[in-house]
Amino acid sequence: MSEEKSRVSEGPELKNPVSIQLSSLAETLRFGRWLGEVARPGDVICLDGDLGAGKTTLTQAIAQGLEVPPDCYVTSPSFSILHEYPGRIPLYHMDFYRLSDGWEVLDLGFDEYFHDEGLCVIEWSLRAQEIIPSSRLHLQMTIESPDSRQYICDPGTSSWAERLASFLG
Ligand SMILES: Nc1ncnc2c1ncn2[C@@H]1O[C@H](COP(=O)(O)OP(=O)(O)OP(=O)(O)O)[C@@H](O)[C@H]1O
Numbered sequence: 352m353s354e355e356k357s358r359v360s361e362g363p364e365l366k367n368p369v370s371i372q373l374s375s376l377a378e379t380l381r382f383g384r385w386l387g388e389v390a391r392p393g394d395v396i397c398l399d400g401d402l403g404a405g406k407t408t409l410t411q412a413i414a415q416g417l418e419v420p421p422d423c424y425v426t427s428p429s430f431s432i433l434h435e436y437p438g439r440i441p442l443y444h445m446d447f448y449r450l451s452d453g454w455e456v457l458d459l460g461f462d463e464y465f466h467d468e469g470l471c472v473i474e475w476s477l478r479a480q481e482i483i484p485s486s487r488l489h490l491q492m493t494i495e496s497p498d499s500r501q502y503i504c505d506p507g508t509s510s511w512a513e514r515l516a517s518f519l520g
Pocket residue numbers: 373374375376377379400401402403404405406407408409427474497498499500
C-alpha cells in the first residue's frame with residue numbers, strides 16, 4: 352500500500368509545479384528549442400516574469416525548435432498582440448503586456464488560436480489569465496543574476512507533466 356502511494360505521489364499525473372534552473376543564456380535557448388521540438392497542436396505556453404526575464408528570448412528558441420524559418424525574425428507583438436509564424440506547426444506568439452484584462456483578446460477573436468492546430472506562446476499571460484485554458488504550461492521566470500534564471504513550471508496537463516519529466520531526466 353505504501354509503495355503504491357509513493358508511486359502515485361511521484362507520478363507526473365499529479366501535475367505538480369517543478370523548478371528549473373537555467374544558469375546561462377545557452378541553457379535557456381536549449382530549453383526553448385526542446386519546448387519547440389515537443390510542442391503539439393493546441394498547446395499553450397504562458398510566460399510571465401519581470402521585464403527582461405527572457406520571455407521573448409525563450410520564444411525565439413521555441414521558434415527554432417518548431418523549425419520556423421530563420422528569416423522569420425521573432426519579435427514581441429506588444430501592439431498587435433499577435434504575430435504568426437510558419438513552422439512544423441504554426442507558432443502564434445502573443446504579448447498581453449499592454450492589456451488590463453482579456454476583453455480585447457476575446458473581442459479580436461484571438462482566443463480561437465488556443466484551440467487551433469498550432470502552438471500559442473503568450474508573454475505576460477497573467478494580465479488576462481481569466482481567458483487562458485487551464486491546460487496551459489505556465490512558466491514563471493525569475494531573474495537570479497544577469498545570466499541565470501529560475502523557472503517555476505506549472506503543467507496544466509499530465510501530458511505537459513510527462514514531457515517536463517522527460518526533459519529533467
Ligand atoms: N539565462 C538567460 N535566459 C534568458 N535571457 C537571458 C539569459 N541571460 C541573459 N539573458 C538576456 O536577457 C535579455 C532578455 O530579454 P527579453 O527581451 O527576452 O526579455 P522579456 O522577458 O521578453 O522582456 P519584456 O518583458 O520587455 O518583454 C536578453 O538580452 C537576453 O540575451
